[in-house]
Amino acid sequence: MELQQMRYVVAVAETNSFTRAAERCLVVQSALSHQIARLEQELGARLFERTTRRVRLTPAGAAFLPAARQCLDAAERAAVEVAAAIGEVRGRLSVGLIPSVAAVDIPRALRDFRRQYPKVRISLRVGASDDLVEQVKQGAVEVAFLGLPTTARPEGVGVRELARDRLVAVVAPDHPLADEPAVDLRRLSSEVFVDLPAKTAGRAQSDLAFSAAGLTRDVAFEVTNADFLARMVGQGLGVAMLPSAYVAQLSGVTTIEVIDAPARVEYVIWSPGSRTPAATAFLRILDIPDVYGAQ
Template sequence: MELQQLRYVVAVAETSNFTRAAERCHVVQSALSHQIKRLEHELGTPLFARTSRQVRLTPAGEAFLPAARQALEAAERAVADAAATVGEVRGRLSVGVIPTVAAVDVLAALRELRNRYPQVRVSLRTGPSDKLTSDVAGGRLDVAFLGLPSTARPTGVRCHELARDRLVAVLAPDHPLAGGHDLDLAGLANEPFVDFPYGSAGRTQTDQAFARAGLSRDVAFEVTDAHLMAQVIRHGLAIGFLPSTYLRRAPELAGLAVVTVADAPSRVEYVIWSKPGPTPATRAFLTAIGLSEIRATRMP
């Protein structure tokens, strides 16, 4: 069994097509097909069910694929670790960010990383904090940036606290409360709200603040990102809460009214990475955001 055969199996599984898999692997289709048939002969069972219209994994292929991916990842990590001993950083870096990340300029850090280590290949994805944490813990992401309520901490990963911030109320510019001062949650409780989905970290921090104040509110609109939230607010449909530091980096919020609230929700931003320890590319990226010495807490 050869690593190249594993790469071919993964490519066919992900494209469901031998031709596209061969193009991805930069080989002719006949060579790819021949190597997969050799592997199937060695295993004594077919990995793919082939018809004129589709290619799909057999039960044996379904069982084989996860370990094949792990073997390829381990081989890539071994090469990266060896190269790092002579100061060369290579390999892949997968980064997850919440849409409202504000404590770190992630793109500036990636630019610094690429300028210094151009052989690093980067994938960047957005998502809610709970999903990003799960993906880092499960090895699907190398590093992620989270925003959590002050009552929560990341679990199952290593983490470093980046910043703490209070949220501010964001309103349409012609809203009656747009010029308000000394507002509190009680003064906003009767307004319709736009917020992130129920149960998400971005939503929980505000829900908890209203609960502590003994108040309820009407979340009339749920959105998945801050850009959509800004559009709902701009049309006068609802008001919302967003981190104050995020507003400085959010052109979509330009022209909206921002009001400080005395008992506003708060959040903590973290950077997290997996328990086994960072890859050379992850370590280089953490250095680019200012963590030159990684002494972060390992959470349970």
């Protein structure tokens, strides 16, 4: 059983086509088919059902696929570790972030990282804070930037606090509140809101503040993306509460201080287990030394 054979099986499973798999693997289809046939003979089971219309995994193929992926991941990790041992960082780095991260200039950090480690391939995943914590725990994301209410803290991951910030009200330039220097939660509670989805960490910051003040509000629009949320506010569809450091980069909206505003904490988190050389190098770019472990 060879790693190349496993790569071919994974490629066919992901493309549902021997032709497309061969194109992805940069080999002729006959060579790919021959190697998979050899592997099937060695295993004593067919991995794919082949018809003129489609290709799909057999039960044996479905059982083989996860283990094949694990073997390929282990082989890649071994090559990366050997490279790191001789002073070369390469491989892959998966970074997660919330759209409103403001404590770190992510593009600049990635630029600095790229200049030092040009052989690392980077993937970015944008999502909600709670989801990013779970993805880091599962190893799908290695380093993530997120924001949580002051009452919460990431658990089961390596963590470092980056900054604290207060929320501000954001309204359209022609909104009746636009000329006010400051407002309180009671005044805002009479407005229609645009906010992040219910039960997300970004939404919880505002929900907890209004609840603690004994107030309710009307969230007429729920948006998963903070940038698009601000665009909706700019069109007069409602008001919003966003971190002041993030709002500073927005245009087309007016910012108002909220006297009794809630706060949020931005964190960087990382995998609690052994880190890849690329993840360790990226944390060093952020000036986070190796002594910070899982908490």
